[in-house]
Structure formats: C-alpha cells, structure tokens
Amino acid sequence: MGGRALTICTDLPAAELRRLARREKDRAAAARMQAIAGALEGLPRAEAARLAGMERQALRDAVVRYNAEGLPGLHHQPHPGRPARLDGAQKAVLKQVVLDGPNVEATGLSAWTLSELCQEVEQRWGVSYHPSHMGKLLHQLDLSWQKARPSLPKADAAAREAFAKGGCRPPSTTRGRSTPTSA
Template identity: 30%
Template sequence: MEQSRRFELVEHLSDAELDRAIDEAQKADETRLVRRLCFIKNLYGGKTQQQAGEAVGVSQPTSSRWARAWNQDGVKGLRPRFGGGRPPKLTSAQWDEICAVLEINQPWTAREILSLIEDRFGVTYHPTHLARKLRASGMHYAKPRPMDPRSPEDAEEILAERLSEALGEDDAVEDDPIVLGFFR
C-alpha cells in the first residue's frame, strides 16, 4: 500500500492576520509577496501544495519552495530577495560622457560607438544591448541622407515651379489662387 506524503504547514499567523498581511502588501504594491501570501492562504484553506500553486499560477517545485520558506521564516521567508542584478559596466557619469560625445560628433555607426566605448573605458557591449542602452538614453539610430529617397528626381524643379505659381510670377492666371499656410 502506497503512503502519500503529508506536508505539515506551520501557522505563523491566524487567518485574520494573514488577511491583514495581504492587504498591507497590496497597499505597499508588493505584488510578488501578495501572490505568495495568497498561496499560503490557499494552504490554510485545506488545499494541497499543488492545488494552491495552480491557484496562483506557479509550478509544483515553486510551491514546495514557498511552503518551506513559510515554515522556516513566515512572511519574512516569502519576501522576494532580489540582489538587483549585475552592476552596470559603465557608471552613470561615464555613460553621460559617452552620450555627450555622441551628440557632438555626429553621425556615428554602431561599430564606431562600440570602438569608442572600448577605447575610452575598456568595456565591451553586444551591439543589441548597446542599441537598447542608447534608446533608453533617448537616442535613436537614423541613417543620415542628403536627400529623401522617396522624393522625385526633379523635386527642386517642381518646388521652383510651384513657388513661382504661388508668388504670381507665372504668366498664366488661374481662377483659384494658391494659398500657402503652415500648421502644427
């Protein structure tokens, strides 16, 4: 006969205290903690770890980890611990310096920007990540073009002709005068 393992849950808080903890976490905008506390509330309600995990949308291994954390440290054990990730390769002052140089000496290719950063600070970035960092700083790539490639080849002649018509320098008189206006 197969025995099922039964998980013992330590009740660190009463139902009312758990509800208060959920409300406080919601007010503090701690959505991850709210989710974990709701998982514990489901366990208090008699659900299995798997059922409680499915109710809040987590896998069985995650629900086991949360239950162990609750048993060991209560609410403190459920609080997400995030170290903040890897520190940036360049300080904000160094990045501001790079942005200033890029704004002064335009245009730049992505390869030139990568070389500039590596020469100046000895740091390498992947081109895709560099593009993300530049966009986050308010910079965007644009190809410098002397002319719009969509414009017709005789665009200057068309402009001169339309201006002469608008200014009345043309000999032909039209019934409807051309009016120029600028709008925002």
C-alpha cells in the same frame, strides 16, 4: 517523503490572506497567498498548492519566504543580473560625446553610426559592444539611434537656409505662355 512539516506563521488568518489575495495586482503573489491560506485552513499541502495552480515545492518555498519576510516576501524578488560594463560617469561622458558629435577633421565622420560609436567606446574605455546593444544603451540614455543630418563644416549656411525654405532657385516669375496656333 520523510521530511518534517514546515509550520506557517499565523500572524494573518486565512480569511484575511484570501481577502488580500483578491485585491492583489501581482497574480503570482495572489496565488501564493491563496495557497498559504488553503494550507492554514487545514488542506493538505499538495491540495492547497494544486488549487492555487502551483507545485507543492513552490508552496513550500512561498511558506519559507512568508515566514521570513511576511507578505512582502510573497512578491517577485528581482535578480540583480550582470553588472553594467560602463559606470554612471562613463555613460554620462558617452551621452555628451553623442550629443557633441564626432570631430569631422580628426575622424572624417559627419555623424555617429552605431558601429562607429562601438569603436569609440572601445578606444576610450576598452569595452566592446555589439552595434545592436549600443542602440539599446543609447535608448537607456534617452538618445535616439537615428543619425542626424550630416552638416559639413565648409558648407554655406546661407545656401542651406535658402534650400530649407523652398529650394535653390530663386522664385520664378510668371511669364505669359504663348499657345500654339493651329494651322
């Protein structure tokens, strides 16, 4: 325990920190503000941290960030994460590929499936995706994962329109039905 005490920046008084903490929407940042305010008021660091619902080390980390960055340092710091496997231009091309649909004569496909899109991306850019992740990628590109209704190039467009309007048969004429007579 022989570490030296860490001083806290006193730009804002403890009462002002508590007031800001009450209005803060980020609960973790509000707890950090409350803990720093308690330490500024003279509470032992362990007690100030306990009252704010955190460990003493978390309070120390918050004090270091508060001294370095001020109030914005008490908010969550996003981590960059793994870089995307496809860059922005490749994602734009992928979106256009999905919107254009597969070449029926070359691929034999009438509509893309997730696994076929994974194969297409691997052939074009050498990047492999799992089909479930390809669905997430399509969602990021504002595309639906659902397959479109297949449209065959040699299909009769007039017959398709007739079917969409109510079926393949011409409208039936009402015929007078004869009622069976009882004997």
